[in-house]
Amino acid sequence: MTTAPDRYFAELADALRAAGVPQEQIDATVEDLRGHLSGTGAHPEEEFGPAAAFAARLGGLAPLPGEPDDRAESWTWTADLFNDRRMLAVHGDQGWEVESLDPLGRFVCRRPSTATLRWEYRREVIGAGRRAKVLAELEPEGWEPCGEWLVYGYFKRPRAATAGPAGSLDARPAAPRRWLFLSRRGKAALAVWAVVVGAATAACFIGTLGTGGLAITIALASMFSALFTSHLETARGQVDQERPSSS
Incomplete structure (x- = not known):
C-alpha cells in the first residue's frame, strides 16, 4: 500500500x-x-x-560527499573576532566552504572546480554547556558545525537551503591572495602584542629577562590578547542582542 x-x-x-x-x-x-x-x-x-x-x-548543486576533485582549490585564512563573520559572508558568497579550523584558529577552506554553491555561516557561543542547546536549535534549520575556536562554534549551510536557485554560484572568482583579514581593533590588539613581545625579547637579549621569562611573557601576552578580544566581542554581541528587545 x-x-x-x-x-x-x-x-x-x-x-x-x-x-x-x-x-x-x-x-x-x-x-x-x-x-x-x-x-x-x-x-x-x-x-x-x-x-x-x-x-x-x-537542487543538484552539492557534489557527493567525498567526491574526488583533483582540481579543487584549497585556501587557509584567518581574521580576528571582530571581522570573521563579515569575511565568512564574503568568502562564502564566492563558493568557499569551511571544512575545519586548524589549531591556530585559521579557516581551512575548499572550493571544488565545479563549485556552484554559495555558503552562509554563523557563529555562536558554545561554551559553558551551551553546545547541546545550540546544536538542537540550529541542526533542524540545516546548519552543521564546521569548526571551533575559544568559546565559539562556527556553522555552515548551503545558501540554496533557503534561497533556492538564487543560492547558486554563477561565476567562480579567483582565489584571494591575502590570508589575514584584520579589523581596526584587531590591528590595535596585534600592535599591543607586538610591543609587549618586542620589549620582552629586548630584555632577554640585554640579560634582564631569561629565556624562560621571555616564553612566559609571550604566552601571557598572547592569552591576554585572545581573552580581551573575546571579551570585547562577546560584550558587543550581548549589546546587539539586547538592543531589539529594548526598542
Whole structure:
C-alpha cells in the first residue's frame, strides 16, 4: 500500500532526478529525510513544503560527499573576532566552504572546480554547556558545525537551503591572495602584542629577562590578547542582542 509519505518522497526523487542529481545522492537524501520524519512524526509536506519546491531548494548543486576533485582549490585564512563573520559572508558568497579550523584558529577552506554553491555561516557561543542547546536549535534549520575556536562554534549551510536557485554560484572568482583579514581593533590588539613581545625579547637579549621569562611573557601576552578580544566581542554581541528587545 502506497502511503502519503511514499508518494511525497517519490515525487521529490523524480524532481531531484530531473535536476540531474545522482541516484546515490537522491537515495541518501530521501533516507535522511525519512529518518528525520520518523523522529518528529510530522507529515513531509508540512515539514518541508511541496515536493517540487523543496527539490528546487535542495537542487543538484552539492557534489557527493567525498567526491574526488583533483582540481579543487584549497585556501587557509584567518581574521580576528571582530571581522570573521563579515569575511565568512564574503568568502562564502564566492563558493568557499569551511571544512575545519586548524589549531591556530585559521579557516581551512575548499572550493571544488565545479563549485556552484554559495555558503552562509554563523557563529555562536558554545561554551559553558551551551553546545547541546545550540546544536538542537540550529541542526533542524540545516546548519552543521564546521569548526571551533575559544568559546565559539562556527556553522555552515548551503545558501540554496533557503534561497533556492538564487543560492547558486554563477561565476567562480579567483582565489584571494591575502590570508589575514584584520579589523581596526584587531590591528590595535596585534600592535599591543607586538610591543609587549618586542620589549620582552629586548630584555632577554640585554640579560634582564631569561629565556624562560621571555616564553612566559609571550604566552601571557598572547592569552591576554585572545581573552580581551573575546571579551570585547562577546560584550558587543550581548549589546546587539539586547538592543531589539529594548526598542
